[in-house]
Amino acid sequence: xxxxxxYYLILVAVxxxxxxxxxxxxxxxxxxxxxxxxxxxxxxxxRGNSDTTFSNENLNKYAEYTNNKERVxxxxxxxxSFWLDSIAPFNSSEVFQxxxxxxxxxxxxxxxxxxxxxxxSSFFKIPQIYQVPDDIAEQVSAALLQNEVFRTMLVxxxxxxxxxxxxxxxxxxxxSLRMDVKL
Amino acid sequence: MIMKxxxxxxxxxxxxFLCELNLYAGKNLEFSKEFALFTSKNAxxxxxxxxTSIEQSLNSNRxxxxxxxxxxxxxxxxxxxxxLIPSSQNNYDAELxxxxxxxxxxxxxxxxxxxxxxxKKGSTLQPTxxxxxxTPVFSAPQKQNGVSEFYKSSGFAExxxxxxxxxxxxxxxxxxxxTRTELRFRFLTLGVAGExxxxxxxxxxxxxxxxxxxxxxxxxxxxxxxxxxxxxxxDAGIDVTSFSAGLHGxxxxxxxxxxxxxxxxxxxxxxxxxxRENYDASDVINSPYEEIRxxxxxxxxxxxxxxxxxxxxxxxxxxxxxxEFHGDIAYASQPIFTFGICFNFVTF
Numbered sequence: 001x002x003x004x005x006x007y008y009l010i011l012v013a014v015x016x017x018x019x020x021x022x023x024x025x026x027x028x029x030x031x032x033x034x035x036x037x038x039x040x041x042x043x044x045x046x047r048g049n050s051d052t053t054f055s056n057e058n059l060n061k062y063a064e065y066t067n068n069k070e071r072v073x074x075x076x077x078x079x080x081s082f083w084l085d086s087i088a089p090f091n092s093s094e095v096f097q098x099x100x101x102x103x104x105x106x107x108x109x110x111x112x113x114x115x116x117x118x119x120x121s122s123f124f125k126i127p128q129i130y131q132v133p134d135d136i137a138e139q140v141s142a143a144l145l146q147n148e149v150f151r152t153m154l155v156x157x158x159x160x161x162x163x164x165x166x167x168x169x170x171x172x173x174x175x176s177l178r179m180d181v182k183l
Numbered sequence: 184m185i186m187k188x189x190x191x192x193x194x195x196x197x198x199x200f201l202c203e204l205n206l207y208a209g210k211n212l213e214f215s216k217e218f219a220l221f222t223s224k225n226a227x228x229x230x231x232x233x234x235t236s237i238e239q240s241l242n243s244n245r246x247x248x249x250x251x252x253x254x255x256x257x258x259x260x261x262x263x264x265x266x267l268i269p270s271s272q273n274n275y276d277a278e279l280x281x282x283x284x285x286x287x288x289x290x291x292x293x294x295x296x297x298x299x300x301x302x303k304k305g306s307t308l309q310p311t312x313x314x315x316x317x318t319p320v321f322s323a324p325q326k327q328n329g330v331s332e333f334y335k336s337s338g339f340a341e342x343x344x345x346x347x348x349x350x351x352x353x354x355x356x357x358x359x360x361x362t363r364t365e366l367r368f369r370f371l372t373l374g375v376a377g378e379x380x381x382x383x384x385x386x387x388x389x390x391x392x393x394x395x396x397x398x399x400x401x402x403x404x405x406x407x408x409x410x411x412x413x414x415x416x417x418d419a420g421i422d423v424t425s426f427s428a429g430l431h432g433x434x435x436x437x438x439x440x441x442x443x444x445x446x447x448x449x450x451x452x453x454x455x456x457x458x459r460e461n462y463d464a465s466d467v468i469n470s471p472y473e474e475i476r477x478x479x480x481x482x483x484x485x486x487x488x489x490x491x492x493x494x495x496x497x498x499x500x501x502x503x504x505x506x507e508f509h510g511d512i513a514y515a516s517q518p519i520f521t522f523g524i525c526f527n528f529v530t531f
């Protein structure tokens with residue numbers, strides 16, 4: 001045993017640091033990627049009686065995105081939320097048959113929120129939340145990584161017989177984006 | 184002769200420690216911008232399971248068999264470990280912005296597993312670093328000015344879906360003393376954000392049974408007490424200490440093949456203090472959290488705590504020449520598996 005003694009020592013001295021470095025690497029690799037959820041609020045503003053409101057957006061307007069964009073590996077739309085900030089004329093019992101938000105990128109429309117039969121009182125400064133289906137989320141996510149410029153579109157469908165002339169509809173759309181960030 | 188026998192292993196040990204040594208000029212610890220969304224309390228909750236893994240790593244491989252002999256002994260122990268992460272450590276109660284729940288300031292909502300919750304106040308369940316997806320809290324400010332305008336929607340960090348976590352490997356110098364005492368020393372410096380972080384530990388194992396006339400009861404078993412102290416310091420930013428104490432015992436199954444078991448108390452305390460990298464007030468001015476919005480230039484202080492207070496372990500040891508192979512399983516808040524080799528280079 002004694003004649004191998006020195007060789008054992010040398011082997012240990014060489015292998016141990018390599019072995020330890022390897023274990024550290026495994027541990028750190030597990031933790032080197034984080035997913036953050038960043039809510040991005042898109043204000044939607046419309047004057048005049050129209051059922052459609054557009055907003056032109058660029059992700060670079062949002063510090064939450066620009067702070068991390070160089071290390072973002074994946075963007076994933078998770079949930080979206082909206083509420084009315086202002087509507088004129090205001091009638092809390094008015095019911096909208098359908099409210100839809102679309103995400104438009106490279107001329108392709110993706111439905112990212114839909115609510116049926118909502119009264120004004122139920123979404124006037126009260127967030128309504130929509131779980132974006134996985135397939136839509138994946139498509140939006142892939143498109144966003146290619147192009148930071150997009151449009152959002154709000155489409156309101158009134159109940160039959162509602163002929164109110166809305167002079168103002170101001171709403172907020174919040175998109176909760178999951179960002180995979182490599183540290 | 185003794186000195187001559189000790190020189191070779193001493194040099195080898197020195198080389199090992201120097202391999203891990205890095206020295207840097209000092210500066211504050213900084214979190215990169217993606218951590219700007221954390222408050223101190225949320226960061227403490229989010230990272231607590233990871234800090235538990237670190238604490239458990241530090242307090243592992245403290246000993247093997249308790250039959251310490253009346254000899255001098257110098258050795259080197261190398262051990263690795265892994266921890267199972269229980270689902271109970273996948274979530275924590277994240278603090279919500281102070282005025283969430285006050286409907287005159289903001290109306291809030293969150294959609295969790297298809298259920299809509301409104302105007303929660305105080306805290307909400309969010310994933311720890313080992314958990315899964317987080318749930319955003321959407322907030323509609325009720326006024327366009329005043330305090331209301333700050334109470335916007337909040338996002339939270341997600342977990343990494345970790346169910347098994349490798350622990351920090353341990354490299355330690357083992358010194359046996361003829362008083363049937365074993366001392367273990369660990370020392371490591373690592374470069375952390377441009378400054379060296381120093382870790383050292385002093386661990387004591389003392390055999391007890393020979394002081395009492397109980398060998399006719401114990402037969403070939405031995406009992407020892409163990410105490411440990413760990414310090415993890417970085418000039419600015421990291422100040423962590425950990426203590427452990429316990430009893431362990433061992434017995435022989437076959438020649439050179441032994442079992443050991445232990446009950447151990449352990450704790451960790453301290454803090455990690457870090458500033459937000461390239462702090463710019465405009466980055467945090469919209470945060471609904473007062474701590475971030477009003478005091479974003481102040482450091483984030485993570486309280487270092489562990490879920491683990493006690494562990495019970497059982498293990499096996501096999502001696503082959505001057506090498507002792509050992510492995511054990513411990514029940515703790517994160518059940519832990521360890522394996523190591525101790526090379527007893529010098530015994531006299």
